[in-house]
Amino acid sequence: MTDNRSYRESTTYDRLVPKVKQRLESLPAFSPEEYKAFAGRLDNHFSQLFSLLFDIYGHQYDFYYHLEELLVLMGTAWFTRKRALKRRDLQRENKPYWYQSNQQVGAVCYVDLFAIDIKGIIDHIPYFKELGITYLHLMPLFDCPPEENDGGYAVSSFRKVNPSLGTIQDLQQLTDRLHEEGISLALDLVFNHTSNEHEWAQKALTGDPRFERFYFLFDDRILPDQYEHSLREIFPDEHPGAFTYLREQKKWVWTTFHSYQWDLNYQNQDVFNAMADEMLAIANLGADVIRLDAVPFIWKQMGTSCENLPLAHTLIRAFNAVCRIAAPSLLFKSEAIVHPDDVKSYIDMKECQISYNPLFMALLWNTMATREVNLLQAALIQRHQLPDGCAWVNYVRCHDDIGWTFADEDAAQLGINGFDHRRFLNAFYTGRFDGSFARGLPFQENLKTGDARISGTCASLAGLEFALQTNDQTEIEFAKRRVLLLHGLILTLGGMPLLYLGDELGVINDYSFTQDPGKAHDSRWVHRPQLSDAMREKRHDPDTIEHEIFTGLLKIINIRKQQAAFSGPDLQVIATENNHVIGFLRQADNQRLLVFANFSETSQPIAANIFRLYGLTYRFQNLLTQKILTLENLTLQPYELAILKALDADAIF
Ligand code: GLC
Ligand code: GLC
Numbered sequence: 037m038t039d040n041r042s043y044r045e046s047t048t049y050d051r052l053v054p055k056v057k058q059r060l061e062s063l064p065a066f067s068p069e070e071y072k073a074f075a076g077r078l079d080n081h082f083s084q085l086f087s088l089l090f091d092i093y094g095h096q097y098d099f100y101y102h103l104e105e106l107l108v109l110m111g112t113a114w115f116t117r118k119r120a121l122k123r124r125d126l127q128r129e130n131k132p133y134w135y136q137s138n139q140q141v142g143a144v145c146y147v148d149l150f151a152i153d154i155k156g157i158i159d160h161i162p163y164f165k166e167l168g169i170t171y172l173h174l175m176p177l178f179d180c181p182p183e184e185n186d187g188g189y190a191v192s193s194f195r196k197v198n199p200s201l202g203t204i205q206d207l208q209q210l211t212d213r214l215h216e217e218g219i220s221l222a223l224d225l226v227f228n229h230t231s232n233e234h235e236w237a238q239k240a241l242t243g244d245p246r247f248e249r250f251y252f253l254f255d256d257r258i259l260p261d262q263y264e265h266s267l268r269e270i271f272p273d274e275h276p277g278a279f280t281y282l283r284e285q286k287k288w289v290w291t292t293f294h295s296y297q298w299d300l301n302y303q304n305q306d307v308f309n310a311m312a313d314e315m316l317a318i319a320n321l322g323a324d325v326i327r328l329d330a331v332p333f334i335w336k337q338m339g340t341s342c343e344n345l346p347l348a349h350t351l352i353r354a355f356n357a358v359c360r361i362a363a364p365s366l367l368f369k370s371e372a373i374v375h376p377d378d379v380k381s382y383i384d385m386k387e388c389q390i391s392y393n394p395l396f397m398a399l400l401w402n403t404m405a406t407r408e409v410n411l412l413q414a415a416l417i418q419r420h421q422l423p424d425g426c427a428w429v430n431y432v433r434c435h436d437d438i439g440w441t442f443a444d445e446d447a448a449q450l451g452i453n454g455f456d457h458r459r460f461l462n463a464f465y466t467g468r469f470d471g472s473f474a475r476g477l478p479f480q481e482n483l484k485t486g487d488a489r490i491s492g493t494c495a496s497l498a499g500l501e502f503a504l505q506t507n508d509q510t511e512i513e514f515a516k517r518r519v520l521l522l523h524g525l526i527l528t529l530g531g532m533p534l535l536y537l538g539d540e541l542g543v544i545n546d547y548s549f550t551q552d553p554g555k556a557h558d559s560r561w562v563h564r565p566q567l568s569d570a571m572r573e574k575r576h577d578p579d580t581i582e583h584e585i586f587t588g589l590l591k592i593i594n595i596r597k598q599q600a601a602f603s604g605p606d607l608q609v610i611a612t613e614n615n616h617v618i619g620f621l622r623q624a625d626n627q628r629l630l631v632f633a634n635f636s637e638t639s640q641p642i643a644a645n646i647f648r649l650y651g652l653t654y655r656f657q658n659l660l661t662q663k664i665l666t667l668e669n670l671t672l673q674p675y676e677l678a679i680l681k682a683l684d685a686d687a688i689f
Contacts, residue, residue, distance in 0.1 A: 102306065113319075124215070138602035141169055141527070141596070143169045144535070145537040146564065158209065161214070170218055178191050178192075178198060181232075189293070190232075190233075222327055225314070228300065229298050241284075250300060251299065268343065270292050273480050300334075328371060343378075344372070370388035396416075396430055401465070418446070419446075428532070430525075433563065474492070477490070493546075493562070495542040495543060495544045498518035516588070519542055521634075601625075607620045610650060614641070616640045617633065641670065654682045
């Protein structure tokens with residue numbers, strides 16, 4: 037026995053393991069060697085798994101029954117895990133922090149919008165390689181309702197690929213090819229809800245008691261009303277509150293998001309097991325990272341907001357423990373777009389090893405609008421640090437809206453009123469604010485609370501769409517620089533940078549979604565355009581904006597990959613004392629790199645004495661322009677990103 041087990045844990049272990057072994061022995065895939073490997077991992081991590089599950093379900097009469105079922109399904113998954121994946125498990129055990137490396141560059145796309153189908157994605161591997169991509173997140177690709185499906189986030193089966201995208205075999209082929217090319221694959225586990233067409237929901241609809249307990253179904257409004265007292269409305273445009281009425285069944289069902297996305301009831305251990313089984317199936321397809329969708333919502337409790345509750349963390353940790361035993365190299369990426377303290381609460385080696393960095397993303401856009409780096413700088417000083425081993429996934433845009441999730445208390449310290457400031461940002465990014473360069477759309481504007489989020493592509497929000505309409509050459513130039521500056525920061529900050537494909541070409545908003553009844557009410561589709569080879573071909577034509585953005589971005593990607601100091605999470609903010617310029621220092625061994633970004637449309641100096649304060653009295657090379665400089669008189673051009681490498685760095689140490 038490798039861990040210190042309580043009496044309860046060890047008696048359970050001693051009683052359950054032989055039974056589980058016996059059941060596994062009857063499987064055709066059973067092999068004594070594989071069982072030994074599984075049993076070893078189980079032995080190592082049983083205590084963790086048991087205590088977490090006990091905290092959630094220990095009081096239920098059938099706890100031990102479900103625990104046994106879970107161990108059997110985990111063993112079964114292990115037996116079906118391919119040899120190549122088991123080799124990968126071992127490799128990653130030896131190199132566990134691969135996602136912190138400067139060699140890593142992530143990208144995300146919809147299969148259909150990028151390349152029609154999964155085979156198309158395989159054909160585009162050379163494009164990913166050209167961009168230096170080593171981590172590919174494919175947006176939900178499992179079976180979902182044909183019309184409205186929230187971009188695939190309403191899953192009807194986790195075992196079947198959406199037929200319009202291909203088959204499980206295609207997906208497996210893709211995974212193998214990506215792995216051969218050194219690209220890791222991230223897939224979603226949409227585990228807060230299923231679509232109403234999922235087999236579980238369908239069975240619940242017919243009154244099957246086992247599956248009715250998979251969801252939150254109510255005969256009347258008594259409990260829903262009580263819950264709603266303390267719930268936030270997530271998609272108020274679509275339906276008020278958090279529940280949907282099922283006419284035929286005369287019941288209410290919990291639907292945090294769309295009416296066709298039914299929240300799963302994790303108070304039922306059967307649901308935990310069922311989802312663990314789906315998760316391991318996805319892991320066994322070869323996913324390296326699972327994006328845990330909408331993590332804050334998975335545990336509900338009367339009288340609370342039903343977001344970020346302690347047992348939500350316990351649940352994720354229990355899923356994590358399942359992976360440590362049955363799919364050891366699998367990592368979790370958290371998707372929590374909430375208050376920064378809550379975002380951070382999911383990030384831990386025992387919970388989600390990596391996480392979207394929505395605060396940095398929102399503050400990048402905030403800084404673009406205000407031209408003032410105060411909030412961004414404060415956040416980098418106070419909120420950037422993560423537990424050992426963990427990493428941020430830094431992004432400029434993703435498939436979702438931008439929510440202004442900075443902390444009001446941080447803003448207040450700088451004399452900014454959070455509520456008013458969000459109103460300003462929404463006005464700015466919808467182009468309603470006088471002088472704004474941005475062309476975005478409001479998303480889920482809540483007239484009751486005055487709240488809204490923003491949709492729009494990176495290029496449109498950065499001013500390109502407006503500049504092209506007005507054919508203003510200076511504005512076009514500024515917009516390109518803004519796009520590169522934003523990406524330059526996510527590539528140098530530390531952690532996994534994640535490009536939203538299309539942005540590497542400066543693709544602007546696509547308003548055709550308004551013609552599609554399944555999409556018209558959801559403005560996020562404005563930044564989910566159909567991409568094509570013809571669009572991508574333009575990167576080769578030096579006269580195009582696509583070319584300038586693509587090559588500009590590639591240059592920064594290459595710099596990232598050449599400089600070891602861009603590995604790892606550590607960063608020191610350089611207080612530039614110029615509120616338009618953010619600056620930070622990255623270092624590793626004997627290498628020192630300085631990154632500066634000027635968020636304004638005028639040239640900005642940085643006083644020489646600033647650098648002396650930090651002991652940076654060396655010669656530097658600007659890696660983007662190759663120029664050699666001292667920091668006596670550093671002036672940044674409008675929207676300039678500067679990556680400076682200390683040339684005499686050896687002397688520093
Ligand atoms: C996540 C997804 C979003 C989806 C929601 C519901 O937030 O990113 O696109 O609408 O979950 O699944
Ligand atoms: C969830 C997500 C957030 C998004 C919303 C709709 O709340 O956490 O990213 O704003 O869904 O897209």
